[in-house]
Amino acid sequence: MSNRIRHIERTVLSDNWYVLNKITFEYQQKNGQWVKQSREAYDRGNGATILLYNPEADTVILTRQFRMPTYLNGNTPDGMLIETCAGLLDNDTPDVAIRRETEEETGYRIHHVTKVMEAYMSPGSVTEKLFFYLAHYHPNTERSEGGGVEEEEIDVLEIPLTEAIQMIRSGTIQDGKTIMLLQHLYITQLTAQQGLN
Missing domain, CATH: 3.90.79.10 (Nucleoside Triphosphate Pyrophosphohydrolase)
Incomplete structure (x- = not known):
């Protein structure tokens, strides 16, 4: 696990077919500052x-x-x-x-x-x-x-x-x-x- 990512939270937006998650997390930038970010990730398996x-x-x-x-x-x-x-x-x-x-x-x-x-x-x-x-x-x-x-x-x-x-x-x-x-x-x-x- 990366030590530059913390406080990961997942919210399921849809699981009608596969799973669409909203991921909220904090990411440490190169200058050391922690920034809160949000992404959507679709999980359908490999x-x-x-x-x-x-x-x-x-x-x-x-x-x-x-x-x-x-x-x-x-x-x-x-x-x-x-x-x-x-x-x-x-x-x-x-x-x-x-x-x-x-x-x-x-x-x-x-x-x-x-x-x-x-x-x-x-x-x-x-x-x-x-x-x-x-x-x-x-x-x-x-x-x-x-x-x-x-x-x-x-x-x-x-x-x-x-x-x-x-x-x-x-x-x-x-x-x-x-x-x-x-x-x-x-x-x-x-x-x-x-x-x-």
Whole structure:
């Protein structure tokens, strides 16, 4: 715990879906002065995301689904967002959770995943930490229907990696976690190719 933060008070503003807290605290500035501050923090738990990659075909698996917050902020005309598969941990370890989410959303049953990084995606307002993974898939990878659970309607897309990178540049892919994983994979592939030359 930081010795520059004291007198933390939490007030629940909403717990309709997840928990929105108002946090009031005192923060010691560099000059030694204590200043009372207030922030709102949305707590939805931690999550995980994964990019499935077929190295032989040089293709990736992405998903597409409706995201209301993006629709409200100009993702028109339909509010659909192209993303890597992702979901909350729900009390599982990140690697277990992401294998579960992968099957629910894409249908692919993945047994081996490789952790790439951890990142706070919106640290000014959301407590969530996201765990990033890569995994290989092939035409013979065991697969069920996918498409999400309950009210989710998730489209599964198989796209060449180079096309996905172009979709970032054109603005067709605008999701942060997806951009991070695609660029990580692309740079890794370029580095590997240069090492062979």
